[in-house]
Amino acid sequence: MSISASDVRAWITRYAQDVAEHRTELVKLDTAIGDGDHGTNMDRGMRKAVERLDGLEGDDIGAVLKAVGMALVSSVGGAAGPLYGTLFLQMGTASSGREELDLAGWTDALEAGAKGVQARGKAEPGDKTMIDALLPAVAALREAEKDGAALGDALRRSAAAAEEGMRATVPLEARKGRASYLGPRSAGHQDPGATSTHLLLSAATATFGEPE
Amino acid sequence: MKKLINEPDAVVREALEGIEAAHSDLVRVVYEPAMIVRADAPVQGKVGIISGGGSGHEPMHGGFVGRGMLDAACPGEVFTSPTPDQMLEATKAVDGGAGVLHIVKNYTGDVLNFEMAADLAKGEGIEVEAVVTNDDVAVQDSLYTAGRRGVGITVLAEKICGAAAEEGKSLAEVAEVCRTVNGQGRSMGMALTPCVTPGSGEPSFELADDEMEIGIGIHGEPGRYREKLAPASDVVERLATAVVEDLPYESGDRVLAFVNGMGGTPLIELYIVYRELDRFLQGRGITIERRLIGNYITSLEMAGCSITLLKLDDELTRLWDAPADTPALRVC
Numbered sequence: 001m002s003i004s005a006s007d008v009r010a011w012i013t014r015y016a017q018d019v020a021e022h023r024t025e026l027v028k029l030d031t032a033i034g035d036g037d038h039g040t041n042m043d044r045g046m047r048k049a050v051e052r053l054d055g056l057e058g059d060d061i062g063a064v065l066k067a068v069g070m071a072l073v074s075s076v077g078g079a080a081g082p083l084y085g086t087l088f089l090q091m092g093t094a095s096s097g098r099e100e101l102d103l104a105g106w107t108d109a110l111e112a113g114a115k116g117v118q119a120r121g122k123a124e125p126g127d128k129t130m131i132d133a134l135l136p137a138v139a140a141l142r143e144a145e146k147d148g149a150a151l152g153d154a155l156r157r158s159a160a161a162a163e164e165g166m167r168a169t170v171p172l173e174a175r176k177g178r179a180s181y182l183g184p185r186s187a188g189h190q191d192p193g194a195t196s197t198h199l200l201l202s203a204a205t206a207t208f209g210e211p212e
Numbered sequence: 213m214k215k216l217i218n219e220p221d222a223v224v225r226e227a228l229e230g231i232e233a234a235h236s237d238l239v240r241v242v243y244e245p246a247m248i249v250r251a252d253a254p255v256q257g258k259v260g261i262i263s264g265g266g267s268g269h270e271p272m273h274g275g276f277v278g279r280g281m282l283d284a285a286c287p288g289e290v291f292t293s294p295t296p297d298q299m300l301e302a303t304k305a306v307d308g309g310a311g312v313l314h315i316v317k318n319y320t321g322d323v324l325n326f327e328m329a330a331d332l333a334k335g336e337g338i339e340v341e342a343v344v345t346n347d348d349v350a351v352q353d354s355l356y357t358a359g360r361r362g363v364g365i366t367v368l369a370e371k372i373c374g375a376a377a378e379e380g381k382s383l384a385e386v387a388e389v390c391r392t393v394n395g396q397g398r399s400m401g402m403a404l405t406p407c408v409t410p411g412s413g414e415p416s417f418e419l420a421d422d423e424m425e426i427g428i429g430i431h432g433e434p435g436r437y438r439e440k441l442a443p444a445s446d447v448v449e450r451l452a453t454a455v456v457e458d459l460p461y462e463s464g465d466r467v468l469a470f471v472n473g474m475g476g477t478p479l480i481e482l483y484i485v486y487r488e489l490d491r492f493l494q495g496r497g498i499t500i501e502r503r504l505i506g507n508y509i510t511s512l513e514m515a516g517c518s519i520t521l522l523k524l525d526d527e528l529t530r531l532w533d534a535p536a537d538t539p540a541l542r543v544c
Contacts, residue, residue, distance in 0.1 A: 027412055031412070031414065031416065031417075034433070035291050035292075035416070035431040035432060035433055036291075036409060036412050036414075036416060036432070037289070037290075037291055037292050037409070037411070040289075040411050040412075041289070041292055044289075073295060073296060073297075073328065074245075074295050074296070074297045075295065076295070077266075077288045077289055077292040077293045077294055077295050077321060077325065078288075078292045078293050078321040079293070079320040079321040079324055080321075081293070081295055081321070081324075081325060082296070082321075082324035082325055082327075082328050083324065085328075120324060120327075121320070121324065175357065176320065176358055177320045177358055178319065178320060178321075178358065178429075178431070178433060180357035180358045181350075181351050181357060181358070181361065181429060181433060181436075182433070182434065182436075183352070183357070183436065185434070185436075
């Protein structure tokens with residue numbers, strides 16, 4: 001079982017649908033501790049990403065991911081634009097020229113993306129950001145790889161780890177981004193960036209995962 | 213919430229079309245990617261200055277494009293930072309060969325997008341310097357936050373740096389002026405009401421009729437303290453004390469006092485705020501040498517104000533007094 005370029009396209013389309021569906025929820029989470037634009041911005045960006053992929057030919061996974069990254073960088077704005085843009089651009093660089101990704105290839109790509117996000121946003125685990133969902137997902141993939149798990153199982157474990165990381169942001173006090181201005185008042189709310197990252201990884205499971 | 217708009221998704225574009233229709237003598241408007249550019253840009257041999265940020269703070273920044281202030285402004289969606297392709301195109305449009313200064317308010321989104329844009333512009337051989345403004349004393353500056361927000365001082369920095377660039381100062385010199393202004397400026401704001409973005413249609417926070425929010429930002433984000441509404445004199449004392457004690461501003465200092473409305477507070481109230489500020493500063497032996505009163509860096513229809521002080525010296529005073537001709541600020 002492996003991931004092809006058309007699987008990656010299907011994942012992006014699925015994620016765009018999920019973001020559109022959860023737009024109001026993301027706006028609400030962001031209104032509580034930020035400025036309330038996360039759902040709207042991600043929805044706008046993912047629509048652009050899907051549009052851009054419609055006009056892109058070819059089976060190069062790297063090219064697909066880079067196109068998504070560029071679409072997000074030039075349409076999302078806010079902090080999410082450069083951060084999600086960098087995630088996809090770095091994933092694209094790591095999978096450049098590849099027409100298929102196995103578990104190790106997918107894990108390498110996601111890890112490169114996570115490193116890019118950390119370098120751009122300078123967030124550490126526990127800062128109440130998307131990193132808190134992303135890093136556990138990468139770690140779960142590495143662990144699954146070590147266990148010799150099948151791709152579908154590994155993806156399920158990474159989505160579960162992202163979900164756990166997302167929920168763990170609730171009691172945290174934000175130390176990055178606009179939520180950090182609230183100090184202790186940011187505690188008690190789930191981080192919107194971690195939430196949209198969990199959606200991204202559960203969309204991957206739903207798209208690439210083998211049937212249960 | 214009632215809004216005087218046509219279509220929530222078209223707010224930024226239609227406002228840009230209004231600016232283009234009204235001020236084509238001073239600026240030209242580009243839509244893809246969105247930017248407001250000084251009509252005669254690029255000015256050869258002059259340092260270009262651009263800024264940008266989310267929309268909803270009008271007249272900042274687009275209203276400050278013109279001779280003696282900004283060469284270009286990049287508007288994002290409402291309360292959303294613009295994107296790097298906008299800043300890159302604006303940088304190219306205003307580069308007259310002397311390099312370009314990016315004035316960036318310290319918000320994570322603005323900083324990240326401007327950083328990406330500066331990387332891209334440098335890649336195209338344009339000299340870029342960025343100065344991040346962070347004058348909001350309501351935010352504790354520590355390793356554990358995104359740092360202080362850039363607010364009122366940004367308006368003053370755009371005016372003063374614009375004058376410095378107009379005089380032919382180098383990119384390094386204009387950037388140094390910008391850092392000086394930011395370093396000698398402090399601000400704090402408060403709100404009587406939240407604001408409503410056209411996209412969400414919902415108030416940015418809930419505030420009872422008899423409450424006020426102290427230490428707000430300019431994006432409808434809640435402040436640090438919620439308190440019972442107090443008279444203007446108490447509110448000003450609270451804001452001004454925090455501002456004065458932070459730098460600190462001391463007896464004998466000369467300052468520019470900037471009383472800014474958040475968008476929904478009438479001038480008659482802003483002048484009461486100025487009255488209180490004038491008395492407060494006199495009591496501390498601080499002289500207001502220049503002043504600016506009005507709605508310059510707003511948060512949609514939020515009611516409230518911010519107070520910014522800038523410690524002046526002869527050079528900054530001279531640059532403040534230099535001519536400027538922009539849609540929102542004119543110094544003859």
